[in-house]
Amino acid sequence: MVESIFMAQNIAGMLLIIASITIIIFVMGLESESRKDEKGKHKVYACGENIPLKKLTVPQMNFYAGIIKTLKLDALREMHSGKLTTYLFWSFGGLIILLTILKVFA
Amino acid sequence: MIYSFLAIPVLLLSAFLIPLAGIKKENFAPKCALLAAFITFVLSVATLPAVVKSKVLVMQMSGWKAPLGISIVADSFSIILIILVSFIGFLVALYSQKYITERKREYYSLLCLALAGMIGILHTGDLFNMFVFLEITSIASYALASYYRNAKSFEASIKYLIIGALGTSFFLLGTAFLYGAFGTLNLADLSMAIANTQSSVFPIATALVLAGLAIKTAIVPFHAWKPDVITSVPSPIGALFGAASTSVGLYAIFRIILTVLNLEGQLISTVIILAGIITMIVGAAMALQQKDILRLLAYSTISQAGYVLLAFGMGYFSAKGYEGAVFHLINLAIIDALLFFSAGVSVKLSRTSIMDDMKTISNPLVSYGFLVGALSLAGIPLLNGFSSKWLIYIAGLEVSPILTLIAIIVSAVTLAYSVKAFYLIFMKNEKVNIKIDNGTKFILAGLMAISIFFGIFPDTGIQIADFMIDSFDNSLYVLKVLG
Numbered sequence: 001m002v003e004s005i006f007m008a009q010n011i012a013g014m015l016l017i018i019a020s021i022t023i024i025i026f027v028m029g030l031e032s033e034s035r036k037d038e039k040g041k042h043k044v045y046a047c048g049e050n051i052p053l054k055k056l057t058v059p060q061m062n063f064y065a066g067i068i069k070t071l072k073l074d075a076l077r078e079m080h081s082g083k084l085t086t087y088l089f090w091s092f093g094g095l096i097i098l099l100t101i102l103k104v105f106a
Numbered sequence: 107m108i109y110s111f112l113a114i115p116v117l118l119l120s121a122f123l124i125p126l127a128g129i130k131k132e133n134f135a136p137k138c139a140l141l142a143a144f145i146t147f148v149l150s151v152a153t154l155p156a157v158v159k160s161k162v163l164v165m166q167m168s169g170w171k172a173p174l175g176i177s178i179v180a181d182s183f184s185i186i187l188i189i190l191v192s193f194i195g196f197l198v199a200l201y202s203q204k205y206i207t208e209r210k211r212e213y214y215s216l217l218c219l220a221l222a223g224m225i226g227i228l229h230t231g232d233l234f235n236m237f238v239f240l241e242i243t244s245i246a247s248y249a250l251a252s253y254y255r256n257a258k259s260f261e262a263s264i265k266y267l268i269i270g271a272l273g274t275s276f277f278l279l280g281t282a283f284l285y286g287a288f289g290t291l292n293l294a295d296l297s298m299a300i301a302n303t304q305s306s307v308f309p310i311a312t313a314l315v316l317a318g319l320a321i322k323t324a325i326v327p328f329h330a331w332k333p334d335v336i337t338s339v340p341s342p343i344g345a346l347f348g349a350a351s352t353s354v355g356l357y358a359i360f361r362i363i364l365t366v367l368n369l370e371g372q373l374i375s376t377v378i379i380l381a382g383i384i385t386m387i388v389g390a391a392m393a394l395q396q397k398d399i400l401r402l403l404a405y406s407t408i409s410q411a412g413y414v415l416l417a418f419g420m421g422y423f424s425a426k427g428y429e430g431a432v433f434h435l436i437n438l439a440i441i442d443a444l445l446f447f448s449a450g451v452s453v454k455l456s457r458t459s460i461m462d463d464m465k466t467i468s469n470p471l472v473s474y475g476f477l478v479g480a481l482s483l484a485g486i487p488l489l490n491g492f493s494s495k496w497l498i499y500i501a502g503l504e505v506s507p508i509l510t511l512i513a514i515i516v517s518a519v520t521l522a523y524s525v526k527a528f529y530l531i532f533m534k535n536e537k538v539n540i541k542i543d544n545g546t547k548f549i550l551a552g553l554m555a556i557s558i559f560f561g562i563f564p565d566t567g568i569q570i571a572d573f574m575i576d577s578f579d580n581s582l583y584v585l586k587v588l589g
Contacts, residue, residue: 065395074395079388091327094317099310103313
């Protein structure tokens with residue numbers, strides 16, 4: 001049952017489908033490569049007026065930073081300080097945790 | 107004969123020939139590495155029918171029988187990963203043809219060496235050779251980490267070297283303890299000895315071996331070196347470290363837990379579940395805060411490795427867990443390669459990996475490649491990431507619904523940072539029209555196709571996962587290796 005996937009016709013079928021999707025994506029990629037953007041296409045209308053894109057930009061960095069701060073996950077940054085001593089501390093810490101669990105509970 | 111094992115001498119020979127023969131002809135190096143990677147892939151695929159037929163293939167080096175001789179093994183779990191790693195290796199070599207323009211001999215020689223080490227880890231039947239191949243991969247990786255020869259890459263490389271050496275020391279020390287206690291290093295023989303003998307050093311040896319491998323695989327809290335290294339290497343090597351290296355590290359952990367230590371018990375499963383959850387959450391929370399795309403992808407790889415661990419740990423309680431773990435391991439490699447390759451085009455053009463400063467490439471294959479990878483990573487339906495995550499969610503419901511809830515929340519966070527990255531790289535900044543070479547286009551189209559295929563036909567992936575899980579029961583492995 002399990003080996004049925006590795007029968008010649010199944011493998012051939014799988015490769016054929018993957019190759020067909022690859023070629024379709026490849027050709028679609030070639031066609032749209034020559035397409036050019038039309039001016040004015042990206043204008044945004046809201047409440048009867050044009051709104052510049054800059055005004056609509058969501059401040060992603062601050063937004064996520066806010067979430068991280070709210071969830072008190074910014075303490076994780078200290079763990080990733082870029083200092084080798086911190087990295088070594090966590091590596092030894094991990095080993096000690098693993099040793100304790102296996103020694104005490106096993 | 108295990109054909110895929112022949113890939114190791116082919117790759118080692120290429121690694122040796124490239125620096126010598128490439129002195130006069132600069133273009134010899136990329137072509138030789140590409141050919142070696144292609145031969146590796148062909149040999150790996152050629153081994154599959156024999157593994158399907160006999161389940162476990164064993165080759166004793168120089169005719170010395172186990173446990174005295176060196177055993178080379180290919181079973182259903184390792185052969186699929188060998189095919190996957192050699193496929194990623196081939197794509198990396200192909201992608202690098204246009205990407206790498208200087209110090210080609212050094213780069214391709216190290217690439218072949220790293221690949222040889224990875225294939226070796228997947229083939230070896232004893233702990234000492236696992237250590238040797240682990241070191242071959244690591245030493246090539248330390249040198250690749252300093253490829254750009256600037257302050258940032260030297261710093262990352264030295265950190266990687268020190269942390270990696272610590273990992274190696276843990277692994278070697280654990281191996282030495284096991285040898286001292288049981289008198290053998292052959293995985294199958296060790297499995298028998300551990301089952302029959304009580305030893306007080308066993309938990310210490312286990313902890314050391316697992317910690318050593320956890321450092322190499324970058325599992326929280328042993329992971330901090332990875333983002334630094336991935337930020338400082340060329341993007342194709344980022345794909346190799348993110349996609350192939352992670353898979354090989356996880357394989358080594360699973361192989362030792364299932365085959366050698368026989369620790370498929372409630373305690374170790376709970377430890378793995380906890381490690382998986384922490385790795386998932388820390389990876390995703392850190393990825394969310396990144397401004398550098400390569401750093402973000404590094405944390406994302408760590409987070410997804412957490413999913414694999416979580417599912418593997420749940421495998422003890424629910425069969426769907428193992429299916430999800432193995433399927434997600436395959437998908438992780440495909441998705442990571444797609445993300446690193448598509449982001450790499452943008453990074454190379456922009457000469458920076460800071461998302462705010464990157465130029466937007468208006469090439470649809472690059473942007474859609476990243477989008478497909480990002481959505482797949484987040485587990486959006488009709489893409490391969492969804493298929494494997496769905497299995498993990500179901501396994502979670504069978505074990506404890508809270509695990510599914512955590513997995514879904516982390517998936518939502520994954521979607522948040524993936525969409526942020528896509529917006530910042532491909533929508534926000536100044537648009538630049540560039541022509542990319544056909545090799546890169548085929549790589550991106552091919553990986554997208556595989557991603558879509560396993561999303562639309564998840565049964566195929568599940569069947570492959572079931573085939574790999576067949577070898578999780580170590581009785582046939584032990585029987586075949588020890589004869």
